[in-house]
Amino acid sequence: MKKVVQAIKGTRDFYPEEMAVRSWLYRTIRRVSELHGYQEYEAPILEKLELYAAKSGEELVKEQAFVFEDRGGDLIALRPELTPSLARMVAQRQKELTYPLRWWSFGPFWRYERPQKGRTREFFQWNIDLIGADSPESDAELISIAAAFFKAVGLDPDQVVILVNNRRLMEAELARLQIKPELKGDVFRLIDRRDKMTPDNWTAYARDMGLSEAQMEGLTLLLSDEEAWKRSEEMTRLFTALEQVGVKDYVQFDAGIIRGLEYYTGTVFEARDRQGEGRAILGGGHYDNLVADVGGDPLSGVGFAMGDVMIRVILEKYQCLPELNTQPAQVLVTVFDEDSLLDSLRLAAELRARGANTIVFTEPVRLQKQLKFADKAGVRFVVIVGPDERQAGQVTVKDLAAREQTSLSREQAAAFLSQKLAKAEAV
Template sequence: MYQKPKGTRDYYPEEKEVFNRIADSFRQSAKKYGFREVEAPAIETMDLLTAKQGDEIKSQIFILEKKGDEEFGLRPDITVPVTRMFIQKQFELPRPVKWFYITRMWRYERPQQGRLREFYQFGTEIYGPATPEADAEMISLAIDSLCSLGLKKKDFVVKINNRVLLQSLIEGIGIEKSSMDNVFRIIDKKAKISVEEFDIELGKIIDPAKIKEIKGILAIRSLSKIKKDTPGLENLQKVMDALKARKDFIELDLSTARGLAYYTGTVFEIFDRKGEFRSIAGGGRYDGLVQLLGSQKTPACGFGLGFATLTLLLEEKKLLPKINLGVEYYVAPASEKAIKKAAEIAEKLRKKGSVEIDLMDRGLGKQLDYANKTGAKNVVIIGDDELKKKIVKIKDMKTGREKKVSLSKFLKQ
């Protein structure tokens, strides 16, 4: 028997409907902020996919078999493809450009709880504004999207930082700028690895004597502890000031570095308060990406929210949408003569709502059993007696009550 590929998941009807409900909730939240939905191709050129990506992401790309001169891969990240879309039409688009997406990505990595090789992500990108208010709006939307699903401040926390600030502090203890991407990559993994592993990995790229000083920097929990003229500090303070209405969700965390190499300013990640799951969402500012992809420098920021981890959290909090895919009416012909009339009834009822009819030539008992198992709300029964009297029998599947109604009156309801 064939099995699904490792690191993927099947969405059966109820699971797909849960996804659709969550996606619709995010879609509504994004539209309230004035974002517009876009979609990028699943495949892009390898030149684009590897532009300004960290080594870890490059190693995770599913590369397609080369058929011609160009080499293609499945996108491991959506920000770069969407930025390519922006560049192609940038001179036609009024600023700010505010886009959102609900789409799939692929990464060849070890599958684990909340991490798949094929996964859905909800996210946004803003092109044009360099203001702290744009960063704050991005974070506010992420918070509101989670709250719209029933989550509260006791359920999740937004950990916020600024890459310029973190780099300034680390350079201040004598770490070379050339090592910074690798240092950020290791800092970003700090919560996922042991203290010993963290020390060993950092010790491979910097003077081990500096590790204690880096840990001291990462332990800072208040901006007031940092020298006022430190680059990045003022910007982060302004972002946090703009988020005062949501301050109960926000926490300064200088170990929030984000692993992708293109981030240039504000960065943030969202975690469940108990720390049981992987990051739910993350993003930040990437002012150099548009220029790096061959266009003029354009400020930009965005975030992505992972469906897999979000679903685990909603399940743990008993907040997953309640699903009943049952049709409004199941039309059950109780005799061979009634089949044609049952089909006519079903056709007319479909103008009002969802309707299903027997396709397997089953007896009435088995039809009722099927209607019950699939969650049908009502069963419309028509047999020889009903045909003669021009009536139908309606059974409410929740209460079990039955009533006889004139066929013409029923269809006019």
């Protein structure tokens, strides 16, 4: 066993059980996205590194991208995020697309990080964006989609919360505290780290930055001010819209939400476990310059991304993962001996023609083994054809779940099975 070549660090093998979960997640995401009228799209997994130079976080590109040189000497990155690709796709056909665009995607991404809880190097991400719209109500739509997803998977408002803030509001608040615009980036970073530092360290960090005692006091006050949003017309409209669509329970204002990505210009939000478990489940916001940054005309948008790893942790924690069947076969046709092998193959083909997902045992081993296989593999019905049956022109249909079996003609058996299977599917 030692000789098995190891998988790449931070990647996951999707065995059928895992793949079933991933597919279920994909189906749910599709349902929620389409329910809101969003179209599916996909971008290349590989992009030129320079695409990310424009606006992604410095660290995201320089430290965390998987980069290699292709045969032509270009630096290629395995995409660490989708938004720049989206911006490029929009810019390329900017004049012919119908706005506002409502697009969603679900695919793989790579970041070169140390794997840990809720984080791997290869992960899947749901990206959903509304582009060519600039109103608070547009931002509200994306937030309500996130809420709709939580509702769809059975996560309640007392389990997860979508924390919302607005960078323009924060800029105005910083100005009110007479913090110089040049310090904006640093102060945003400071706010972002509030939870991760001890109060003393945080204060020292702020002081080093050049903030006065009064400014620090004002900042601390602001961060605990649950009413600060009322000073922003944008946010007032946003919350009103959220209330109207009935997802207010999931949403909460938090002046501490800044988001790391530099391209957000207005509304920013992230979803978290109410009990504070792990990192953000999803994150997003409003952006104004993304399309222009890749060479297009200015176009605003709002979107968010949700990784499959963290949401999986939360879904498991709150037992929201459904029971998923990984066995597509409904019927197993057994084979009695070498001589009847072809007959069994033919019978299986007949059953498939009638629409039954059918496996035929292709090796004439003991019947006991074949039944055990069906049982363990989760195939409910077994069709037995041996010399006795052939002589009588019949087959034996065994229902492993009901523990009963009957002798039927081939025609009857096919009809019997399609009836049983239809009933099973209806349940």
